[in-house]
Amino acid sequence: MKSSDHPKGGRRDLPDRVAPAGSRKPADDHAPAVPLARPLGDLLRTADAGEEGRKSYALIEALYPICRSITGEGLRQSLRLLQGTVPLELHEVASGTAVFDWTVPKEWNIRDAYIKNAAGERVVDFQRCNLHVLNYSVPVRRTMSLAELKPHLYTLPETPDWIPYRTSYYRETWGFCLSQRQLERMEDGEYEVCIDSTLEPGFLTYGEYLVPGATTDEVLISCHSCHPSLCNDNLSGMAIAARLASLLRGLSLRYSYRFLWIPGTIGSIAWLARNEPVLPQIKHGLVLSCLGDPGPFTYKRSRRGSAEVDRAAEHVLRHSGHEFQVVDFTPYGYDERQYCSPGINLPVGCFMRTPNGRYPEYHTSADDLALITPLSLGQSLMQLLRVIHVLDENGRFMNLNPKCEPQLGRRGLYRQMGGIKDAAVREMAMLWVLNLSDGEYDLLEIARRSGLEFSQVAEAARLLGSSELLAEVR
Ligand code: ZN
Numbered sequence: 001m002k003s004s005d006h007p008k009g010g011r012r013d014l015p016d017r018v019a020p021a022g023s024r025k026p027a028d029d030h031a032p033a034v035p036l037a038r039p040l041g042d043l044l045r046t047a048d049a050g051e052e053g054r055k056s057y058a059l060i061e062a063l064y065p066i067c068r069s070i071t072g073e074g075l076r077q078s079l080r081l082l083q084g085t086v087p088l089e090l091h092e093v094a095s096g097t098a099v100f101d102w103t104v105p106k107e108w109n110i111r112d113a114y115i116k117n118a119a120g121e122r123v124v125d126f127q128r129c130n131l132h133v134l135n136y137s138v139p140v141r142r143t144m145s146l147a148e149l150k151p152h153l154y155t156l157p158e159t160p161d162w163i164p165y166r167t168s169y170y171r172e173t174w175g176f177c178l179s180q181r182q183l184e185r186m187e188d189g190e191y192e193v194c195i196d197s198t199l200e201p202g203f204l205t206y207g208e209y210l211v212p213g214a215t216t217d218e219v220l221i222s223c224h225s226c227h228p229s230l231c232n233d234n235l236s237g238m239a240i241a242a243r244l245a246s247l248l249r250g251l252s253l254r255y256s257y258r259f260l261w262i263p264g265t266i267g268s269i270a271w272l273a274r275n276e277p278v279l280p281q282i283k284h285g286l287v288l289s290c291l292g293d294p295g296p297f298t299y300k301r302s303r304r305g306s307a308e309v310d311r312a313a314e315h316v317l318r319h320s321g322h323e324f325q326v327v328d329f330t331p332y333g334y335d336e337r338q339y340c341s342p343g344i345n346l347p348v349g350c351f352m353r354t355p356n357g358r359y360p361e362y363h364t365s366a367d368d369l370a371l372i373t374p375l376s377l378g379q380s381l382m383q384l385l386r387v388i389h390v391l392d393e394n395g396r397f398m399n400l401n402p403k404c405e406p407q408l409g410r411r412g413l414y415r416q417m418g419g420i421k422d423a424a425v426r427e428m429a430m431l432w433v434l435n436l437s438d439g440e441y442d443l444l445e446i447a448r449r450s451g452l453e454f455s456q457v458a459e460a461a462r463l464l465g466s467s468e469l470l471a472e473v474r
Contacts, residue, residue, distance in 0.1 A: 037252035040389050041455065047385060052243060053378025059085060059239040060231055060292070060377075064369060067130035068234075070169055070226045070263035071095075071107040071204045078225060078238070079207040079261055085242040086249070088261065092203035099273035102266060105169060107202025108136050115149070115176060116192040123186060124178050130228040131365050133195060134175030135167040140195045146188050155180040156364060163365035165230060169266075172199070179365075204270060207261035209245050213253035218278070219391055220285035220348060221245075221257060222335055224264035230367045233356060236292035240381050247385070254392045255283065268335035272344055284309040284391050285348030287336045291380035292372030295354035296323035303329045303340035307347030311444050312390040312454075316383055319453050327355075351384060393458045394444045396473040397437040397465075405434065411467045428452070429460035437461075439473045 062081055068074040079090050097104040113126035113133045126132050134154065152175040156164050160180035168175070174195055207225070210218075221244065223237035238261055245259045258278075262268055272279070285302075286309065297320070299313040305328065317324040329349075331337055333356060339348035353376060361367045408414035413430060415423040432450040433443070443461055447454045464470035 037250060039252050040248075040385075040392055041458075043247060043251060044385055044389055044455075047247065047382065049378035049382045050374070051378075052247075052381045053374035053376070056236070056239040056243050056292075056377040056381060057372070057374040059242060060235045060372065061369060063235050063238065064229055064231060065130075067110060067126075067133075067228045068226055069108050069135050069167075069228070070266055071105065071202065072109045074109075074228070075225060075263065076205050079205065082207065082238065082242045082261065086209055086245040086259070088207040088209035088242075088245070088259065091206050091208055093206075093270050093274070094203055095201040097204075097270070099266070099270040102269050104204045104266065104270060106199045107204070108197065108199050109202075110137075110195070110197040112194070112196040113137070113176070114192075114194055116194075117186070118189050118191075120192075123191075124176050124182060129163060129365060131163045131165050131177055131230075133197075134173070134177060135165070135228065136169045136199070137174035137195045137197055138172050138199050139197045140174045140193055143190055143192050145190060146186055149191055149193065152176060152193075153178060153183060155183050159360065159364065159366070160184075162361075165227065165363040165365075165367075204263065204266065206263065206267050206271060207259075208271075209259045211245060211248045211251075211253065211257040211259070213256040213392075215254060215256065216281055217255050217283045218281045219255045219257050219388065220260070220282050220339070220346070221288065222260040222262060222268065222285065222339070222348070223288045224267070224334055225261040226263035226267070229365070230363070231369055231372045232290050232292045232354075232359070232367050233362060234289070236290060236372055236377060236380070237288035240291050240377060240384065241288055243381055244384060244388075248388070256281075257388075258282070262335070264335060265338065268338040272338060279344065279346065282346050282348075284312075285339060285346055286313075286384070286387070287334045287339070287348060287350040288352075288384070289334050289350065290352040290354055290356060290359075292377045293354050293359060294373060294376050295359065296325060297380075297383065298352045298355050299324065299326045300333065300336065300350040300352070300355070301326065301329050302336070302347045302349045303342075303345060304347050305329065307349070308394065308442075308444065309347050309349050309387070309391065311448070312387050312394070313349055313351060315444060315447060315454055316386040316390060320383055320386075322379065322383075351380075351387070353380060390444060390454045393454075394442050395461075396439055396442045397433070397461055397470045398439050398473055399434050399437040399469065400471055401434075401469055402438070405431070406469050411469070413463060413467060425452070425456060426460060426463070429456045430464055433457060433460045433464060433470065437470055
C-alpha cells in the first residue's frame with residue numbers, strides 16, 4: 001500500500017497585512033519562485049474549447065468499455081489510463097479498513113458473465129455490455145428455470161431497449177440487467193447462468209494528483225469514477241478533471257489544486273477519513289459530474305450556501321451566455337454529500353449540466369457515447385477554467401487614496417479622449433474597484449455589484465495596484 005506524499009502541513013495563518021496588488025509571494029519563503037510561469041488568465045484567452053472538447057471525448061471513448069466498480073481492476077485500469085493525461089497517483093486502502101462509520105468492502109473483480117439458453121446461445125452477455133451484470137454480483141454457476149431466474153433479472157419496461165444500471169455493493173447477491181425486449185424473447189425452459197466474479201479481501205483504489213500553487217491553501221476537485229460503461233454520469237467528470245489538471249500544471253497559481261478520482265460515497269468517505277489534517281487547507285471545492293450532455297448548466301451550491309465558490313460559479317455562469325440554473329444544497333447527489341456533512345462542512349459545490357436523475361438516459365445503457373458531445377464537454381471545461389480563474393485571482397483590496405477620487409489622468413489611467421468603448425469599461429471598472437475597496441468587499445462582490453465581468457474588475461485592480469493606488473488585504 002502506498003501512502004500519500006502530498007503536503008500535509010497545517011494552514012499558514014498569515015497576519016493581516018497589506019501588499020501591493022499583484023505581488024503575491026509563495027507562502028514558503030524558501031521555495032524558489034517559478035520564473036515566468038504562465039498566468040491562468042493567459043490560458044483562458046488561448047484555450048481552444050473545441051480542441052479541449054475533442055480531447056475529453058477521446059478520453060471518454062477509451063474509458064467507456066472498461067467495467068468499473070467501487071473497487072477492482074476496472075477502476076485501477078481506468079486510473080492508469082488517465083495517467084496518460086496527468087500523472088495521478090494510485091492509492092490503495094485495504095478491505096476491512098474502518099473509515100468513519102463505514103468499512104472498506106471486499107474487492108470485486110469480474111471476467112465474464114452470461115445467461116445461456118437450452119441451445120447454448122448467450123441470450124445475455126457481459127462481453128457485449130458490462131451493464132448486464134448487477135455490479136458487485138457474487139459468483140454464481142447454476143442451471144435454473146426462467147421462473148427461478150426471474151427474481152434476479154432487472155429491466156426497464158418503459159424504455160424497453162435500454163439496459164438498466166444496478167448495483168449491490170453492501171448486500172451480497174447476484175443478478176442480471178437486460179432490456180425488456182431481451183426478457184420478452186426468453187422462453188420458458190432451463191437456462192445456464194454464470195457470473196465469473198470474485199469478491200475477496202483486497203483494496204479500494206483512488207487516484208489523486210496535486211498541482212502545487214504558491215500557497216498550501218487548496219482547491220479540491222473531485223469526481224466519482226466507479227460507474228461502468230456510462231458516459232455522462234461518471235466518465236465526463238473523470239475526463240474533464242484529467243484535462244483540467246493537465247492544463248493547470250505548470251501555470252502560475254495562487255492555490256494548490258487537489259484532484260481526486262474516487263469511487264462514489266465510500267471513496268470520498270475513505271479519503272476524508274485518511275486526510276483530516278489536510279481539510280483546514282481546503283478553501284474551495286467542486287464535485288464534477290454530468291458535464292457532457294447538451295443541457296443547460298447546473299450549479300449546486302455548497303451546504304454553506306454563499307461560500308466564495310458558490311458566488312464564483314454563479315458569476316461565471318451568469319456571464320457565460322449559456323442557459324443555467326443555480327440550485328441550493330440538498331443532502332443527496334454525489335460526493336458533496338460527504339464533503340458537506342456537518343462534521344466536515346467544506347465549501348464544496350457540484351458543477352453539472354443536466355443533474356443526476358433529471359435526464360431519461362440516467363443510469364441506463366443510453367447514457368452512452370451518443371448522449372455526450374465534444375462541444376458540450378469543451379464548453380463545460382471552459383466554464384470550469386473560468387471558475388478556477390475567479391477563485392485564484394479573487395481578493396480584498398484597500399484603496400490607498402480613499403479621500404475623494406484619485407486623479408487617474410495624471411497617472412495615465414484615464415483616457416485623454418472619449419469614445420473608446422474598451423477604455424470606458426476599463427475606467428468604469430477602476431471606479432468601482434476604487435470605491436468598494438475598503439477591505440470588506442472582494443473583487444467578486446465588486447463584479448456582482450457593478451455588473452462587470454470578474455476579469456475586467458481583476459484587470460482594473462492590477463492596473464490600480466501598479467500605480468500604487470491599491471493594495472491587497474491579506
Ligand atoms: Zn450515478
